[in-house]
Amino acid sequence: MKTWPLWIAGTIALAAVFHILTVFALPYGIMNRAMAGIAAQSGGVNKPVYPDRATAASRSIVRPSPDLLYTACVYDVSDRPVRLTSPVPDTYWSLSAFAANTDNFFVVNDRQVHNKRIEIILTAREDLVVEGGQPVIIAPSTRGIVLFRSLVPTEEAATEVDALRRQANCEPL
Amino acid sequence: MKLALKLLAAVLVALVLGAGSALLVVRSGGLGSQVSSGPWETDLTIGSAEADPYTRAQVAVAGLLALNRNETIYFTAARDGDGNRLRVDCRYKIEGTDPPARWWSITLYGDDHFLVSNPQGRYSYGGESVARNEDGSFTIVVGPDETDGNWIPTGQGHAGDTFTLTLRLYNPDESAARNPSGIALPRIAKEACAS
Numbered sequence: 001m002k003t004w005p006l007w008i009a010g011t012i013a014l015a016a017v018f019h020i021l022t023v024f025a026l027p028y029g030i031m032n033r034a035m036a037g038i039a040a041q042s043g044g045v046n047k048p049v050y051p052d053r054a055t056a057a058s059r060s061i062v063r064p065s066p067d068l069l070y071t072a073c074v075y076d077v078s079d080r081p082v083r084l085t086s087p088v089p090d091t092y093w094s095l096s097a098f099a100a101n102t103d104n105f106f107v108v109n110d111r112q113v114h115n116k117r118i119e120i121i122l123t124a125r126e127d128l129v130v131e132g133g134q135p136v137i138i139a140p141s142t143r144g145i146v147l148f149r150s151l152v153p154t155e156e157a158a159t160e161v162d163a164l165r166r167q168a169n170c171e172p173l
Numbered sequence: 174m175k176l177a178l179k180l181l182a183a184v185l186v187a188l189v190l191g192a193g194s195a196l197l198v199v200r201s202g203g204l205g206s207q208v209s210s211g212p213w214e215t216d217l218t219i220g221s222a223e224a225d226p227y228t229r230a231q232v233a234v235a236g237l238l239a240l241n242r243n244e245t246i247y248f249t250a251a252r253d254g255d256g257n258r259l260r261v262d263c264r265y266k267i268e269g270t271d272p273p274a275r276w277w278s279i280t281l282y283g284d285d286h287f288l289v290s291n292p293q294g295r296y297s298y299g300g301e302s303v304a305r306n307e308d309g310s311f312t313i314v315v316g317p318d319e320t321d322g323n324w325i326p327t328g329q330g331h332a333g334d335t336f337t338l339t340l341r342l343y344n345p346d347e348s349a350a351r352n353p354s355g356i357a358l359p360r361i362a363k364e365a366c367a368s
Contacts, residue, residue: 018191056290104220
């Protein structure tokens with residue numbers, strides 16, 4: 001009995017499995033690499049890094065915007081919640097959080113923040129109660145990336161926007 | 174022993190076929206083409222938990238840390254208005270008016286999804302930095318040789334190398350977020366090529 005048709009069918013079926021596994025695994029692999037790069041620059045998780053504006057030499061995250069100043073940190077809420085704080089400038093600004101599978105599960109921008117300052121708590125615990133009454137965001141994965149974006153509207157405003165975004169912080173609660 | 178070798182060969186072939194085809198599909202997909210307006214394309218589920226596995230993988234490869242569409246819409250153009258690939262040795266004229274958003278920018282990226290090196294260190298124009306025509310519209314020239322007015326260099330790549338443009342709409346108007354295909358976006362017209 002000829003067995004080669006079975007071998008071909010089996011190989012194609014296995015190839016389909018590898019195809020699906022690769023598609024599902026890619027976002028996690030790429031996020032893991034990005035998280036490792038950010039944590040290496042900031043000195044660990046739950047610590048911010050303040051990279052310069054993106055240029056052609058910036059090769060860590062794809063398609064960066066050269067018009068924004070980014071502040072990033074890798075959050076890890078496996079042990080404790082993380083407090084995110086930042087002053088809010090008079091320009092476009094946002095705080096966004098990304099799960100381990102790349103999903104953007106939270107974003108808030110400057111127009112949605114009162115008193116020109118934000119303080120929120122990121123946690124994995126749905127029953128967390130915060131004494132200070134700060135907004136609590138439930139992270140769908142214990143690790144991920146928090147990104148603050150600050151628009152640099154003009155070159156003249158760059159120094160001021162940069163000074164303000166360097167006050168953004170991520171720290172364990 | 175012979176059977177073990179055959180099994181190993183089958184697994185290896187399946188791995189190359191399966192993983193290779195997945196990478197090919199994901200890398201050729203850009204940031205999705207679910208919605209288009211002229212040469213500009215986007216996907217409404219970018220950054221969203223509703224994204225299907227292929228879109229999520231494409232965003233990871235070509236637009237990691239992209240925001241969801243209520244905050245930002247990312248349009249990408251890999252072709253001009255006539256449907257031809259954007260080439261570094263050609264000169265293009267981008268003409269348009271302010272899209273319906275709080276702030277916008279147009280940025281040029283190489284095929285590796287990173288900014289393209291050029292002596293001027295110029296990669297983009299935005300709503301605040303672009304010089305405008307008398308009627309408030311704008312014209313941006315994209316090409317290898319410097320021109321007067323708004324100019325984004327395509328760098329010193331090899332003839333035939335390609336690039337893409339990303340149009341970011343930050344805080345898009347509600348109508349734009351609901352129906353991105355209905356937005357009038359800048360036209361991209363090829364003017365000349367060096368070869």
